[in-house]
Amino acid sequence: MTMDYDDRYFHGKPQNSFHKAMNIPDVVVFPRSQEEVSKIVKSCNEHKVPIVPYGGATSIEGHTLSPNGGICIDMTQMKNIKSLNLEDMDVVVEPGIGWMELNEHLEPYGLFFPLDPGPGATIGGMCATRCSGSLAVRYGTMRDNVINLKVVLANGDIVKTGSRARKSAAGYDLTRLMIGSEGTLGVITEVTLRLQKIPQYSVVAMCNFPTIKDAADVAIATMMSGIQVSRVELMDEVQVRAINLANGKNLPEVPTLMFEFIGTEAYAREQTLIVQKIASEHNGSDFVFAEDSEAKKELWKIRKEALWACFAMKPNFEAMITDVCVPLSRLAELISTSKQELDSSSLVCTVIAHAGDGNFHTVILFEPDQEEQRKEGERLNHFMVHTALAMEAGTCTGEHGVGTGKMKVLLLNLLRLLALLTH
Template identity: 85%
Template structure:
């Protein structure tokens, strides 16, 4: 397998979570039967397996920390059936939502979820994503009728019929939606569709504070108006858009709306919201009905995150999201903005304000450890503040590797234990995307500790994108020069330690290897467990 291909599949496109390893093999199945054979073989040999869609995930879902097999679903992107009268479509998981909507447009239909460009239907199911239209149409869990899933033992399961409602048995569809590839590989999805709106209006207005803007979003929802989008941008985000696109927008907190329906209805909605805006210190209320003008206005929001890098082109972005009950959104954003404004880092705010979902983009220099620590602190502040308001650590990005540490506080150990039991029942060897979603201490590890010696040529570590210096920083080691690094391993039903070193350094580290072996023997003697050594 070509190294570059493996490297690309092991390195996330949009995530600040770094790759500590890359997959050993990347496979491209073309059918459900091929997926089943691959998964069954991985389970037999206890090889970790990571499903791979559009790789647009924020929280490191497609990382391969244990190597193993990356199963790229890009060859499975067919539209298998379109039922126009029933307003549903059956697709393979590799098709992108934008590609699907191009197919549906001539039929007057569309799929109403709009996450980032490049996202595939399979990945959207796995992360339980949503987007700006969720305030009107719901999230992925509301728009999937049924799934076909390959379980860890290779069995192919259909989760439900195509009926719009059913009271038959457990809701396996919603169990898999949001499971992040930890329970099985999605091979087919039946989606609800919507009619393309007859008419739409896009509006934009400005406010003196983010609290005023959030209050208007809440007031709009309470008015009963069925808006299709309510998006909030703070003044820093608007400044980024001005810099990136050469615009001259007022650099103040901004709300954007979309109204859909008949021409008369959307104009009536627009005027009601204009009045609400005026009552909450809003100004510069503008709206567009012409298709080109609407596209230009909405382009401001669609390119918001990428515009952030125009302010700090040499920085990385820590992008995070939380969600709270709508009544707490204004307070959450206000408290978070105070903390963000006091930070030396550049931070922007974007919110799906109609359903309480709030994002921040924190720009930091990856070469300055204090910057990374500050970004982590701000992210943690936002999460804990949301949790204190009966909110969630992630509204739509998913858990992945980045949000696992918050799950116990959000859900409680009893819920995590239940999740662990479900995982153990469906994936007893823990091969399905290990190290994601469920915190490692909740996994049944089969009482075995493995130490992996992974030897690589000097220079290959740098090519992998995660060498000694980064591991030392992660582990809090302040030694100068190359040193031994201990890499956490969670694979094949076992928690272990990977020892990463380059070939010229091996003699200097032999003593440390023997020390680790002694620790293993102590572990075996003290706990009565089986210790093992695996050499890669």
């Protein structure tokens, strides 16, 4: 436990979020066991003290802020791998372990956990926000990859949401209820995860397009072709320019798609050739692909470091990162409509999308001490949210979650769904 101001300030301010901290926690605690978490929560419930669970602090929508002070429960000391069940292809872990750390442990066994959000994300936080990442198009989101949880409820009681069986029709699906609840229903203390075999072979491809709509159309056509692509990532010309500046690259500064194909060597190559044909039918050019391990890492490094590349253009700026999602058939329309608004703005805005599942992000760069720029960023953010919600079955967040940043638009999101149900 600590009441040190610097520690409390660190835990109370946004680490990766543009949302301002209005307060900081009164105390930060570092439990090392489920029983300690239960005692902390039970005491907080008795004295009506607010609680904020805290993991890797990589979330973007202000999830770890403490607007009412209270207790910050830092779960990072609970990071043990409790059991690895190779024949069942599952693993039981504590919430504080990072997904990258977990995958380092799993690699010698030929297994991996496929979700890949921000590099510092922890498994508990990934469950709480129902995260996903670039591999969700193939492996699904956190909802699809968690088998069972242990959770400390608001009164301190400990519950187990299921068994290690891969499926069950016995009673309510409490596991899925907890996934995405963002700490509002309980504190996650143990997670059983579904694992995957490391792919035998993979090919990474990149292709350029004259317009962002062409690129989005190819992403849609690829998914409709039935190809089991594992990643489809889209970047606009502004994002590619940022990558060139940050990495000393000389990539064509045009809308770009990146793909990954996995399977046997023959199958991965066959998929690559099919997508190359699809791209050529939609004005695609400069189709290149890599099979060498280092070349593939270099290509994905470009995408993984996209956010940090943005700061090469505006080193002292902050980034406002949007997150909307629509049915795949509406993605090209959403991106095209948003792109017109972004290009007409005075702010520098880049487009990045998990184009294989309709999830679309914009990085909006603004000077933190310029209130007018912040307001313009918020206007653009709201424009994209409202545009997505206006499309049938669109959502205000595909993977970042609600946090403190999207509480108001969550209500709008739910009202929109209610209107669809009643018509």
